[in-house]
Amino acid sequence: MIIREAKISDEAQVRRIHLQAFDSSENELVAGLACDLLHEPTIPETIHLVAKLDHLPVGHVAFSPVWSNNKHQLLGYILAPLAVIPGQHKKGIGSALVHHGIDMLKQRGIGSLIVYGDPNYYGRFGFQEDLAAPYLPPYELEYPNGWQALIFDSDMVPTSAEKIKCVQALEQPELW
Numbered sequence: 198m199i200i201r202e203a204k205i206s207d208e209a210q211v212r213r214i215h216l217q218a219f220d221s222s223e224n225e226l227v228a229g230l231a232c233d234l235l236h237e238p239t240i241p242e243t244i245h246l247v248a249k250l251d252h253l254p255v256g257h258v259a260f261s262p263v264w265s266n267n268k269h270q271l272l273g274y275i276l277a278p279l280a281v282i283p284g285q286h287k288k289g290i291g292s293a294l295v296h297h298g299i300d301m302l303k304q305r306g307i308g309s310l311i312v313y314g315d316p317n318y319y320g321r322f323g324f325q326e327d328l329a330a331p332y333l334p335p336y337e338l339e340y341p342n343g344w345q346a347l348i349f350d351s352d353m354v355p356t357s358a359e360k361i362k363c364v365q366a367l368e369q370p371e372l373w
């Protein structure tokens with residue numbers, strides 16, 4: 198398996214991965230998010246990774262920056278979305294994508310990584326609900342216990358809870 202950064206030219210493959218991986222109730226929404234993120238320039242940059250197996254793209258993940266609500270301070274990154282095509286599950290591809298992104302964020306001096314997803318999956322990487330308490334989500338959450346964080350540098354964690362601001366692609370209430 199090879200993991201590399203995704204380019205705009207990977208858009209069709211990235212869309213296909215999410216359309217296949219997610220349930221029909223949400224796959225269009227998530228695939229649209231993945232493609233919107235690919236097109237949205239951000240500072241600092243959004244990280245997109247694709248996993249390839251036998252030259253075929255089989256997994257994708259994105260990590261985008263989050264700021265304090267007034268956008269004056271970078272608070273960390275958020276992981277969304279993550280998907281691996283159904284025929285390739287349980288081979289460590291999802292984990293490899295997440296670990297690869299975590300390593301890149303640490304190398305860039307990022308203080309924390311938030312995720313909104315299944316704690317039964319993300320717990321294996323050390324994400325915890327209590328670590329996300331200093332970061333208030335931008336919208337009311339359908340599944341509040343899915344709001345978790347991983348802290349790389351505790352000195353960079355806000356001392357009081359801050360509502361976060363996400364990139365434009367994530368500013369859609371139906372995603373939360």
Ligand SMILES: CC(C)(COP(=O)(O)OP(=O)(O)OC[C@H]1O[C@@H](n2cnc3c(N)ncnc32)[C@H](O)[C@@H]1OP(=O)(O)O)[C@@H](O)C(=O)NCCC(=O)NCCS
Nearest residue numbers: 218219279280281286287288289290291292314315317318
């Ligand atoms: C979640 C997903 C990315 C995992 O990809 P993967 O390549 O199979 O992941 P890995 O091989 O690294 O890990 C697989 C393990 O995670 C477990 N797992 C997968 N989804 C899980 C979930 N929602 N809850 C608990 N465990 C989960 C698998 O059972 C497997 O367990 P095992 O190691 O004991 O066999 C993939 O199942 C997927 O694309 N699902 C649909 C989209 C999705 O739900 N994305 C995440 C949004 S929160």
